[in-house]
Amino acid sequence: MKVKIKGWNTVAVWKWLANDDKCGICRAPFDGCCSDCKVPGDDCPLVWGVCSHCFHMHCIMKWLAAQQNQICPMCRQDWQLKSE
Amino acid sequence: MFFPGLHPVSKESRTVFSVSGSPDVSQDDTSTVTQRRTSSGSPSKKKSRPPPLPFRLPTEDEERAEREKGIAGPSSIGGGDDHMSTTPTKTAPPHYIKRRNMESKEATLRSILRLLAFGGHIPREAAKKIYPEYLIEKERLTDLQKVISLPDLDKCLRWCRSTAPDLFWSPFQRKDGQQSMEEWKCFEVVHQAASSTAVKFMAMMDKSVKPFSNAKCGSNSFEPFQFLCKNLAGLIFASYRKNVKLSTIDEIFENFYSCGFRAWMHLNDVSDNDTMDTSAGGDSCEACSENPCVCSKITAVFKEANLALHALGLMEELAGPRMYNVIQGDIKQHIHKCVSEKYDVGHLDALMQWFNKRNKIWIETIYPWMVDASEKQLKRISEEFLVLLLEIYGKCIISDMFSIIIEFPESQPILDDLRFCMKQVNLRSELVTDLKTALERRLLNAGVNTDNVLEAYVATVRALKFVDPSGILAQLVTPPVREYLRLREETVRVILVSLTDESGELAEELIKNPTYVDKKTVNMTNWRSWVPDPIDVPKDKHNLRKSDLIEALVSIYGSKTVFIDEYRALLADRLLRMIKPGCITREIKCLELLKLRFGESDLQKCEVMLKDVSDSQRLNVRFYEEEGAALVNSDVKLTGLVVSAQFWPTFKKETLELPKPVEEAMEKYTKAFEMIKGNRTLEWQKQIGTVEVEVEHGGTTLTLIVSPAQATVLWHFQDKEQWGLEELSQITGTTPSALKSRIAFWISKGILTNMGDGVYGLVDSVSEGKPTASRFTEEVDNDSPMTSMSTQRATELQMFWSYIEGMLTNLESLPLARIHSMLKLFATVECSSEELQKFLDEKVSQNMLVFSAGQYQLPK
Numbered sequence: 001m002k003v004k005i006k007g008w009n010t011v012a013v014w015k016w017l018a019n020d021d022k023c024g025i026c027r028a029p030f031d032g033c034c035s036d037c038k039v040p041g042d043d044c045p046l047v048w049g050v051c052s053h054c055f056h057m058h059c060i061m062k063w064l065a066a067q068q069n070q071i072c073p074m075c076r077q078d079w080q081l082k083s084e
Numbered sequence: 085m086f087f088p089g090l091h092p093v094s095k096e097s098r099t100v101f102s103v104s105g106s107p108d109v110s111q112d113d114t115s116t117v118t119q120r121r122t123s124s125g126s127p128s129k130k131k132s133r134p135p136p137l138p139f140r141l142p143t144e145d146e147e148r149a150e151r152e153k154g155i156a157g158p159s160s161i162g163g164g165d166d167h168m169s170t171t172p173t174k175t176a177p178p179h180y181i182k183r184r185n186m187e188s189k190e191a192t193l194r195s196i197l198r199l200l201a202f203g204g205h206i207p208r209e210a211a212k213k214i215y216p217e218y219l220i221e222k223e224r225l226t227d228l229q230k231v232i233s234l235p236d237l238d239k240c241l242r243w244c245r246s247t248a249p250d251l252f253w254s255p256f257q258r259k260d261g262q263q264s265m266e267e268w269k270c271f272e273v274v275h276q277a278a279s280s281t282a283v284k285f286m287a288m289m290d291k292s293v294k295p296f297s298n299a300k301c302g303s304n305s306f307e308p309f310q311f312l313c314k315n316l317a318g319l320i321f322a323s324y325r326k327n328v329k330l331s332t333i334d335e336i337f338e339n340f341y342s343c344g345f346r347a348w349m350h351l352n353d354v355s356d357n358d359t360m361d362t363s364a365g366g367d368s369c370e371a372c373s374e375n376p377c378v379c380s381k382i383t384a385v386f387k388e389a390n391l392a393l394h395a396l397g398l399m400e401e402l403a404g405p406r407m408y409n410v411i412q413g414d415i416k417q418h419i420h421k422c423v424s425e426k427y428d429v430g431h432l433d434a435l436m437q438w439f440n441k442r443n444k445i446w447i448e449t450i451y452p453w454m455v456d457a458s459e460k461q462l463k464r465i466s467e468e469f470l471v472l473l474l475e476i477y478g479k480c481i482i483s484d485m486f487s488i489i490i491e492f493p494e495s496q497p498i499l500d501d502l503r504f505c506m507k508q509v510n511l512r513s514e515l516v517t518d519l520k521t522a523l524e525r526r527l528l529n530a531g532v533n534t535d536n537v538l539e540a541y542v543a544t545v546r547a548l549k550f551v552d553p554s555g556i557l558a559q560l561v562t563p564p565v566r567e568y569l570r571l572r573e574e575t576v577r578v579i580l581v582s583l584t585d586e587s588g589e590l591a592e593e594l595i596k597n598p599t600y601v602d603k604k605t606v607n608m609t610n611w612r613s614w615v616p617d618p619i620d621v622p623k624d625k626h627n628l629r630k631s632d633l634i635e636a637l638v639s640i641y642g643s644k645t646v647f648i649d650e651y652r653a654l655l656a657d658r659l660l661r662m663i664k665p666g667c668i669t670r671e672i673k674c675l676e677l678l679k680l681r682f683g684e685s686d687l688q689k690c691e692v693m694l695k696d697v698s699d700s701q702r703l704n705v706r707f708y709e710e711e712g713a714a715l716v717n718s719d720v721k722l723t724g725l726v727v728s729a730q731f732w733p734t735f736k737k738e739t740l741e742l743p744k745p746v747e748e749a750m751e752k753y754t755k756a757f758e759m760i761k762g763n764r765t766l767e768w769q770k771q772i773g774t775v776e777v778e779v780e781h782g783g784t785t786l787t788l789i790v791s792p793a794q795a796t797v798l799w800h801f802q803d804k805e806q807w808g809l810e811e812l813s814q815i816t817g818t819t820p821s822a823l824k825s826r827i828a829f830w831i832s833k834g835i836l837t838n839m840g841d842g843v844y845g846l847v848d849s850v851s852e853g854k855p856t857a858s859r860f861t862e863e864v865d866n867d868s869p870m871t872s873m874s875t876q877r878a879t880e881l882q883m884f885w886s887y888i889e890g891m892l893t894n895l896e897s898l899p900l901a902r903i904h905s906m907l908k909l910f911a912t913v914e915c916s917s918e919e920l921q922k923f924l925d926e927k928v929s930q931n932m933l934v935f936s937a938g939q940y941q942l943p944k
Contacts, residue, residue: 001781001835001846003799008722008746010773010792011660012766013729014757032730038688039695040728046763 016046018054024074025059034058048082051075341410344386348445411446411469415476423480423498430497431477432504439473471509478505482515486522490540492547503551516560519544523561528568534578538637541565545636554615558636566640576650579637584654584674634681648686651678653733655690659697660725660772668697692731700725707756722749725773726757726766734879738771740792741817743799781835781846788833793818797826801836806845881915881923888924889942892933897941900924 016030023046026034033044034056048054053074055063063073072079418438423431443466481488481502488495505511526532527540541562548558569575638647655671662668672694679687704723742750754766775795779786790798796816800807813820827844830836837847884907891906892898898906903924904917924940927933934943 001779001802001805003795003802004778004780005720005743005746005775005795005799006778006787007776008720008749008773008792008795009775010722010724010750011735011769012724012726012750012754012757013735013769014726014761014764014766015729017763017765029730031728039692040730041699041764042761048763 014041016054018046018048019052020054023056023059024053025055025063028056030054030056049077050080050082051077052082340386340389341407342413344382345410345414345445347380347382347386348448408472412472412476414442415473416480419473419477419480423477428491428494428497430501432501435473435477439470443469474505475509475511478502478509478511479514481505482511482518485515485519486526489519489543489547492543492550495547496550499547499550506551512557512560515557519561520564524564528564534569534572534574535582537565537569537572538575538578538582541569542633542637545633562636569640575640576647577654579640580647580651580654583634583637583678584671644682644686648682648690651687652690652693655693656733659693661774668694689731692728696727696731697725700727703757703760706760707753718749718752719745720749722746722753724753724757724766724768735769735772738822739817740770740796741815742770742792742796779835786833786835790829791826793822794826794829797823798830798835801846806839806843809842809844812844877919878923881919884915884920884923885927892940892942897936897939899939903940 014031018030020030022029023034028034030046031040033040036058037044037056045057046054047057047060049060049072051072051074053072055073060073060079064070064079070079071077419431419435422434446469447462447465481498488498492499506515523540523544527537544562544565545558548561549555551557638644641647655675658671659668675687675690675694678690703726708721708723741747750768754768757766758764771792773792774789775792776787776789777795777798779788779798793816797812800812800815809820809823813823816823818826827836827838831838831844834847836844839845887907887910888903891903900917900921904915904920907915907920924933925935928935928940931943934941
């Protein structure tokens with residue numbers, strides 16, 4: 001007997017490769033989106049700081065805009081985007 | 085069961101004046117008097133008993149005593165000159181009318197009427213002054229006592245009480261012994277009784293009352309006299325239940341009226357063609373079954389008897405119910421004949437034509453004295469008959485309402501008729517109770533499919549909205565159905581399937597009226613036309629009043645959240661089942677429509693789901709079809725649906741080890757994905773999806789679409805022809821029981837076979853394996869890949885557990901209500917207290933909680 005697989009449709013769940021499940025600012029899962037967005041993933045990406053903390057991009061932008069000092073809300077170090 | 089409004093008083097006065105023809109009574113005057121009487125007589129409308137007597141009816145003992153003494157009454161009271169020379173004396177035989185010639189009969193009647201019009205010469209104004217319309221009966225009696233001295237009145241009443249009833253009922257009693265009476269005989273009995281009694285009774289009344297009225301009050305005697313007459317008529321009526329068998333009287337009167345009508349119709353030839361055939365000729369007449377036909381005679385006598393009964397004031401009390409029955413029967417018969425399950429046409433016009441013909445007959449025969457009456461009065465009577473007709477027609481429709489509703493909208497014309505009927509007659513409660521029982525009996529039982537129930541529900545709401553656009557009817561009738569639908573598990577699913585099925589009726593509804601209307605806005609511009617709800621309408625919070633059909637369906641569940649959650653599950657199921665990830669335009673269209681109805685925010689998740697699908701398609705195209713694509717050269721063409729887990733329903737957890745090449749393909753796919761989308765990876769849901777396999781075995785090739793698990797099982801049989809269940813379950817990473825069902829699928833396809841002892845092997849060739857196929861029912865993997873709603877609910881409740889634990893640690897013990905109210909403060913998910921109790925009780929049974937004295941606490 002020989003079985004030939006002609007096509008295999010299946011389902012995968014995408015996940016961010018992050019060290020946490022939830023955004024430290026909005027407390028929504030990273031796999032979801034920030035409170036202002038409606039669509040996750042490309043439209044609501046994550047950003048990593050040099051301090052290795054990561055947030056929804058929109059969340060940290062909002063945070064930084066509201067602060068005088070550009071610091072990470074988690075560790076209070078200066079916030080700098082980690083370059084890839 | 086009298087005819088409402090046909091109170092004898094009004095007719096009496098009307099007749100009296102017209103016959104007496106006193107010159108000082110103008111036409112206008114008469115009509116005002118009539119109106120006045122009608123209004124004062126109205127309280128006794130629709131009562132099945134005689135009008136209330138101002139004096140107490142004597143008990144049997146009293147009556148007997150009175151009868152003994154009263155025998156001498158008439159002679160002692162009598163003495164006024166007998167101006168009724170043509171009236172027969174007390175000893176006249178009951179058959180006198182038959183023997184008399186026409187002239188003397190007329191004379192008799194005329195004298196009766198003259199008597200009734202005793203006070204014809206009294207100026208109307210005087211009568212009015214004495215008896216203003218608000219006077220109640222008792223006061224009238226007092227007035228009467230002023231006119232006639234009390235002892236005399238008493239004597240007079242006592243005499244009447246003891247003599248009049250017997251006198252009236254004697255003709256009936258004579259026939260009492262006979263069991264079955266011929267129609268004609270019955271007819272005669274009634275006629276004689278009515279006529280002779282009228283004559284005798286009036287003569288006696290004349291004798292007994294006249295002396296007083298003449299002597300003491302002169303011109304004012306008219307009203308007291310009439311009053312006395314009327315009350316005596318009531319007295320006679322009250323006594324008839326004691327003296328004569330009820331059934332006999334009923335039978336006699338019913339026969340009398342049906343016979344009378346038939347004869348009349350026969351003569352006038354207005355009957356329907358099929359009820360009787362006048363051309364039958366030779367044999368006895370069909371209307372009266374006599375040969376030669378006596379119809380004309382019957383008609384004449386019939387009219388006369390009616391006149392006499394009316395003169396006695398007994399028409400309504402005595403013959404009313406019977407007459408009513410006959411007319412009702414007549415209408416019923418006709419309606420049933422012409423309606424008979426034809427629901428797609430209206431019958432109202434035909435019925436109205438028929439009615440106009442019949443109405444004339446009824447009035448001419450029953451109320452012969454009304455023929456010359458004013459238009460207004462005739463109109464009033466025919467309106468009453470019309471209401472009767474409409475009521476019967478309406479009831480006829482209501483009795484078949486269920487079938488009519490099922491056939492909606494074809495049955496629209498007949499519902500139009502019903503709407504017309506309901507405007508005239510109050511049939512609402514009847515409709516509600518009848519339809520409710522019909523629905524409960526025919527719809528709400530386990531044997532009916534949910535989609536049929538739903539269809540009927542939709543039809544009911546539509547039909548009732550058609551009959552009553554305000555929606556009150558729908559709101560009153562549908563609660564049992566809604567209650568029932570709520571209990572059926574698959575209801576939401578069925579609703580949604582029919583909503584999203586393009587060819588379905590409901591889909592049209594969804595397209596037709598997509599506007600999301602805020603119900604709270606009250607239109608104040610036409611507040612004058614506001615109509616309050618009837619008092620018996622329940623204050624239901626989900627009312628069907630202003631809502632349309634979709635809302636009527638959604639309201640079964642109370643809130644739209646249940647509905648939307650279920651839609652999400654349904655949508656996920658559909659998207660995952662799609663064999664070829666393809667066309668989702670239909671789903672998109674449907675979602676757009678739903679968004680219009682339910683608002684965008686609630687359906688956000690569904691939108692993301694659809695976006696995932698289209699994104700995945702683009703991804704697959706990029707991986708496989710574009711030039712230099714990453715996965716062009718892979719062995720297995722793996723197409724993935726990459727979903728955002730937060731927005732999809734939870735998937736079922738199931739372990740499954742896939743064949744090597746597939747696992748490899750997945751790894752490659754993941755890598756390719758990670759390349760494109762930085763910092764993101766994939767987690768495969770291996771058990772979900774569809775696999776297209778080509779099985780080559782024993783010279784034949786099968787191409788099948790199976791589930792991943794099924795494909796995996798078969799894959800392993802390539803390496804080894806026989807597998808033990810345990811062994812195979814280890815290598816595929818599934819439970820033996822789940823494995824069995826996969827194997828059963830292949831056995832049914834004739835590829836695998838059970839070798840016994842939990843060992844399965846390949847059959848030698850497909851053709852040989854075929855016969856076994858029939859023994860197994862084909863088991864298609866129909867499980868939804870999602871966890872069921874109830875398990876999802878349980879996980880949601882599990883979320884509360886940490887709250888509850890914290891609560892109980894701080895506060896030691898709490899009652900259910902307290903826990904519930906505290907949870908409500910924090911909870912994001914709605915949860916009823918019943919649900920919570922169930923959850924907590926579960927925890928108690930798991931020894932995670934202790935329940936004592938109505939309080940929950942943590943075990944120490």
